[in-house]
Amino acid sequence: MLQTVIIGAGVMGLSIARQLETTHRNVQIIDRSTPRMNASYAAGGMLGAQNEFFEDTSLYRLAMKSREMMPETAQALQRETGMDIEYQKYGLIKVASNLKDIPTLEKQLAFLQSHDHSIKALSSSEMTKRFPHLDLDQSAAFKIQDDGQINANIYTQALIQSVLKRPSVSLMTHTETYGILKENEGYTVQTSKGDIKADELIIAAGAWSGALLNHLDIQLPTHPVKGDVKLIASDYNGLKETIFNVNGCYIVPKKPNRFLIGATSEFDNWSTENNDDNIKWLDRESQRMIPELAHSHTIKSWTGIRPITPDEVPIMGTVRPNLYVTTGHYRNGILLSPIVGELMAKLIDGDTKAHATLAPFTP
Numbered sequence: 001m002l003q004t005v006i007i008g009a010g011v012m013g014l015s016i017a018r019q020l021e022t023t024h025r026n027v028q029i030i031d032r033s034t035p036r037m038n039a040s041y042a043a044g045g046m047l048g049a050q051n052e053f054f055e056d057t058s059l060y061r062l063a064m065k066s067r068e069m070m071p072e073t074a075q076a077l078q079r080e081t082g083m084d085i086e087y088q089k090y091g092l093i094k095v096a097s098n099l100k101d102i103p104t105l106e107k108q109l110a111f112l113q114s115h116d117h118s119i120k121a122l123s124s125s126e127m128t129k130r131f132p133h134l135d136l137d138q139s140a141a142f143k144i145q146d147d148g149q150i151n152a153n154i155y156t157q158a159l160i161q162s163v164l165k166r167p168s169v170s171l172m173t174h175t176e177t178y179g180i181l182k183e184n185e186g187y188t189v190q191t192s193k194g195d196i197k198a199d200e201l202i203i204a205a206g207a208w209s210g211a212l213l214n215h216l217d218i219q220l221p222t223h224p225v226k227g228d229v230k231l232i233a234s235d236y237n238g239l240k241e242t243i244f245n246v247n248g249c250y251i252v253p254k255k256p257n258r259f260l261i262g263a264t265s266e267f268d269n270w271s272t273e274n275n276d277d278n279i280k281w282l283d284r285e286s287q288r289m290i291p292e293l294a295h296s297h298t299i300k301s302w303t304g305i306r307p308i309t310p311d312e313v314p315i316m317g318t319v320r321p322n323l324y325v326t327t328g329h330y331r332n333g334i335l336l337s338p339i340v341g342e343l344m345a346k347l348i349d350g351d352t353k354a355h356a357t358l359a360p361f362t363p
């Protein structure tokens with residue numbers, strides 16, 4: 001039996017573990033499980049395959065396929081674990097609430113409409129109805145019908161339950177990796193709970209992936225983008241779609257009577273504490289779009305560290321024989337996880353088609 005080790009129990013490591021062929025391998029997932037030192041539990045859960053893209057790239061195409069896979073993934077997780085990841089498809093309204101952001105919005109709309117005629121700008125009367133408090137001369141919006149959302153926190157927990165149902169997969173939590181050594185054809189992973197031998201090693205450690213590869217003298221930089229998020233409860237019932245402002249502030253309706261308000265973006269910030277000014281910005285910007293949300297109470301606020309690469313394109317594939325990496329999914333890791341899990345698992349098993357699909361992201 002092959003011993004396969006995955007470092008990182010975020011959505012990437014778990015999605016690969018869920019898809020790996022286990023007739024000839026044991027899979028050991030390792031995670032240090034330090035609260036807030038991850039992204040997957042922190043995410044808004046938007047499946048923004050169209051919201052996030054301005055041009056036709058390999059990543060856009062993967063994102064569109066992955067969005068399509070999410071309903072089936074949600075059903076499979078429900079069957080396997082009994083957990084409901086709250087998949088919803090009420091669409092997303094993209095808003096520019098400042099004059100300077102309108103050209104960006106229009107550019108994106110032109111690109112999206114060239115692929116999808118269902119995407120429409122909101123008319124003046126729709127704008128007035130939706131956003132009565134925005135200055136109509138300074139704002140614009142369009143609606144994407146098909147960008148849904150899930151509960152990212154429950155999704156990550158469901159992936160854990162799902163992989164643990166596989167007899168050949170195990171998870172070591174509260175286990176920090178502090179070194180990696182090359183050994184013959186494989187690797188030795190040095191952890192806080194002792195050394196672990198790996199015939200195959202997969203680094204899926206989010207923003208920390210680059211630091212782990214450094215142990216093997218491999219330079220593959222990954223950086224953190226810290227985000228502040230909050231969850232509020234409100235009786236406001238006028239919103240089913242996600243609202244996403246070009247300035248980065250979004251409102252994602254969650255069950256029951258809750259709204260996830262995100263998110264700030266601070267590059268190269270590893271801190272795990274909420275920043276008061278950032279939380280005030282979230283309140284101000286979300287209430288500019290939906291003033292009724294001022295009548296709410298905060299359930300909790302938190303932070304997460306998004307993994308980004310210098311060119312903002314994820315890195316996915318083979319680094320060296322029996323050494324693989326997947327990281328840098330920045331704001332779209334939840335969305336991309338179904339397809340990345342499938343492709344990386346196939347690539348590790350030598351599938352040439354998966355290898356070709358992942359070629360634009362090769363380390």
Ligand SMILES: Cc1cc2nc3c(=O)[nH]c(=O)nc-3n(C[C@H](O)[C@H](O)[C@H](O)COP(=O)(O)OP(=O)(O)OC[C@H]3O[C@@H](n4cnc5c(N)ncnc54)[C@H](O)[C@@H]3O)c2cc1C
Nearest residue numbers: 010012032039040044045046177206227304332333334335
């Ligand atoms: C505020 C916020 C909002 C977001 N919103 C969305 C969204 O709406 N839609 C979307 O698609 N994406 C969103 N994202 C992005 C998404 O969450 C990430 O791209 C994705 O979760 C990355 O997954 P990952 O598995 O690569 O990393 P992580 O979830 O960070 O997992 C990496 C794991 O590696 C472990 N690890 C690291 N180093 C070590 C070590 N030395 N030893 C042991 N374990 C280690 C960590 O403990 C962690 O559990 C958001 C992110 C944030 C922070």
